[in-house]
Every structure is written in C-alpha cells, then in structure tokens.
Amino acid sequence: MPTEEELIARAAELLARGPLLPPPAERKRLREAAGLRQEDVAIALETKRETVNGWETGRTMPRPPRLAAYKHLLDGWAAQYPASPGNANAPSDVTAAPQTFTGAPAPAEARTLSAAPASVSENTPPRPTTDTVAAPAAAVSPPARTARPSSTSRRPGGHRPAL
Numbered sequence: 001m002p003t004e005e006e007l008i009a010r011a012a013e014l015l016a017r018g019p020l021l022p023p024p025a026e027r028k029r030l031r032e033a034a035g036l037r038q039e040d041v042a043i044a045l046e047t048k049r050e051t052v053n054g055w056e057t058g059r060t061m062p063r064p065p066r067l068a069a070y071k072h073l074l075d076g077w078a079a080q081y082p083a084s085p086g087n088a089n090a091p092s093d094v095t096a097a098p099q100t101f102t103g104a105p106a107p108a109e110a111r112t113l114s115a116a117p118a119s120v121s122e123n124t125p126p127r128p129t130t131d132t133v134a135a136p137a138a139a140v141s142p143p144a145r146t147a148r149p150s151s152t153s154r155r156p157g158g159h160r161p162a163l
Contacts, residue, residue: 020067020071021061021062021070021071021074022074022078023058024055024056024057024058026083027055027056027074028056029081029083030074030077030078030081031056031077033077033080033081034077034080034081037049038052038053038056039052041070041073044069044073045062045066045069045070045073046066047066055070
C-alpha cells in the first residue's frame with residue numbers, strides 16, 4: 001500500500017501538469033483557427049456535434065477514450081496556431097495559476113455584452129462580440145402574461161352530461 005507521502009507526491013505531479021484541457025473559449029479558438037466546424041470534429045471523434053459544442057462551451061467534458069483524442073487534437077492545433085499576444089484567451093502571465101475545469105458555470109458578471117461602437121446610433125441595441133458568452137436559457141425569465149386565461153374549456157367537442 002502506498003504511503004501518504006507517495007500519494008501526495010503523485011498528486012503534486014498532476015498539479016504541476018496544469019489543466020487537462022485548455023479553457024473552453026480556447027478550444028473553440030483552436031478549432032476555428034484550423035478552419036474546421038464542430039461537425040468535422042464530431043465526425044473525427046465519432047460523436048455528435050452537440051457534444052463538441054458542450055465541450056467548447058464548458059457545459060460538459062469529454063470522457064475516455066474521446067478525451068485523449070480531443071486533447072491530442074487541441075495540442076496539435078495549439079502548436080500550429082499559438083495564441084496571439086492580444087488574444088483574450090492567452091495567458092497574460094506565465095506564473096499565473098492554470099485554469100481548471102470545475103463544472104461550475106461562469107459567474108453572471110462574465111456574461112455581458114460589449115458596448116456598441118460610437119458610430120452606431122443610440123437606438124441600436126449593442127451587438128455581442130466573439131468573446132461574449134450568452135446567458136444560459138434557464139437564466140432568462142419567461143415573458144410576463146398580459147391577459148387572463150379564458151375560463152372556458154379548450155377541449156373540442158367535449159359535452160357535459162346534463163344533471
């Protein structure tokens with residue numbers, strides 16, 4: 001049986017490796033830099049396009065054996081298409097702590113739309129940029145009801161027996 005020190009040493013090795021996969025936005029950037037669609041990745045990894053979308057939005061994580069294949073793809077693309085210094089997904093400091101997947105959604109403050117350019121009129125709503133994350137559908141409240149529901153039955157041809 002391994003000792004506590006051996007287990008801690010193994011855990012330290014894993015921590016030193018950093019995150020298993022890059023952040024979701026970087027996954028998408030790499031795929032787009034390669035000129036591929038989510039459908040192309042899905043076909044190569046024998047999965048659904050919706051699954052690849054989940055990986056790129058951070059809703060889900062790939063599981064073995066697709067995890068190793070997806071990581072291989074991302075590592076290859078990262079070597080071919082390094083992040084530019086102005087890229088928001090690029091780490092700004094090499095000593096910064098690596099991002100890890102926690103399974104928790106991004107905070108609501110991160111889900112904002114960028115301001116519209118000055119040339120756009122005041123009546124035009126702001127347009128999202130490519131780094132914008134849309135709020136999940138569950139966070140959007142349904143529209144308010146404006147009229148009371150009818151008190152009559154909507155069943156076609158349903159007659160009540162006479163009393």
